[in-house]
């Protein structure tokens with residue numbers, strides 16, 4: 001219980017010490033790398049720290065704290081490993097406790113969804129699983145599907161169906177002979193509540209999920225979404241005090257099998273470019289898995305964007321708050337980089353990147369580059385289908 | 394029992410609200426736990442508002458508006474229909490049930506129609522556990538901790 005009350009008290013001195021944010025006062029190096037700072041002159045990591053330290057009492061008033069994308073681009077550049085995005089999370093928590101709030105995108109529907117899920121509910125969320133996929137009744141390995149089925153409903157207008165990613169992941173797991181169960185009452189991982197400063201909400205979701213894992217005897221978890229990976233693997237042990245078990249992203253599970261030849265991929269002639277999701281790349285260090293799998297598809301050419309791997313540009317995502325012009329500009333820049341490679345398709349491994357990069361293209365402006373966005377595992381499954389249909393003909 | 398159910402009615406400023414007013418003029422009674430929120434048009438309603446009502450403890454949400462062809466702003470009701478469908482799908486997945494949201498179109502000044510719809514809506518929950526009331530104690534126990542209910546950001 002101590003741990004809980006500890007994580008709910010606002011102790012900015014401790015947060016500053018833990019994130020080492022005071023070092024920013026003498027630096028400012030990351031401003032050149034920060035995608036938000038490029039488009040918003042008010043936004044500057046060094047100045048945010050300075051403004052906070054000199055604000056004496058009028059805390060939580062700095063509106064620029066809601067602009068940070070949490071992309072960890074600054075951490076990558078920082079010589080002192082200042083955890084600036086975590087300092088931002090603390091500022092947001094402090095601001096919320098004082099009654100200041102972010103502007104919720106999508107009418108707050110995602111926030112309400114996450115908070116309802118934290119309550120005592122019994123969901124009916126596995127309707128997306130098709131009959132051809134073999135799911136174990138009981139297994140100590142679970143596939144953590146994330147909020148994809150809810151995203152399908154909310155982002156229907158965008159024509160993005162992120163459940164397709166999960167179907168693809170499960171089909172590949174079936175092919176590889178890896179047994180898994182699905183969790184009928186899985187909750188949102190809580191990433192976006194935590195990132196917008198709602199620690200209590202994230203904690204309640206984490207507790208509910210840990211309870212679900214416990215009653216079902218889950219020892220290993222495979223996630224489809226990089227944000228779920230980050231929460232389950234890195235954050236849950238910290239906020240619940242319970243040691244998490246083995247947690248892997250789907251690319252971490254499949255790539256070794258593809259490399260060893262145990263999982264064969266198909267054929268697809270396409271020129272693609274791979275977009276590193278921030279949580280998968282900079283946070284989990286998984287850069288090669290996706291690339292090596294794409295290269296194992298016969299006929300596929302993989303080209304790199306100007307900013308790639310640890311220097312990759314964020315998709316402009318937010319925890320569903322304060323989405324605005326700056327986010328659009330970041331997205332436009334990323335789409336332009338993809339266009340410049342001459343690739344037919346931008347491939348990513350995160351449902352939220354997929355949603356955000358598609359959303360940016362909803363703007364009917366000529367200046368927004370049009371690029372087809374596809375999910376990694378979905379594309380790998382297509383390569384197999386392509387091959388199967390070639391075999392038949 | 395149904396009297397203790399909290400129903401949020403989003404009523405459009407036009408025919409929708411006129412039905413609620415007519416019910417009052419005609420001294421028709423309906424439970425005090427029915428909360429009416431006036432909006433300029435049902436096309437103002439989106440999934441966020443509907444889920445926001447449930448997050449804050451509503452047991453059911455009714456969208457009350459003009460007949461689709463009579464709508465002042467969104468003839469055909471394409472906006473509200475889209476959001477209504479999203480809400481039904483989301484509530485089903487959440488396990489709360491799509492019957493907790495209802496779209497009602499009435500002609501101007503149909504107070505009796507409004508009260509009948511409210512009664513009909515409330516009986517849908519006759520056996521379903523209510524979201525707010527703990528059956529054991531009959532005490533109002535929010536299903537989500539109170540700090541969320543204080544928040545106004547959605």
Ligand code: SF4
Nearest residue numbers: 024027028029030078
């Ligand atoms: S986060 Fe690091 S690089 Fe950026 S201003 Fe602070 S100390 Fe400098």
Ligand code: SF4
Nearest residue numbers: 034068069071072074
């Ligand atoms: S996390 Fe990204 S958006 Fe936020 S300060 Fe760092 S580089 Fe800028």
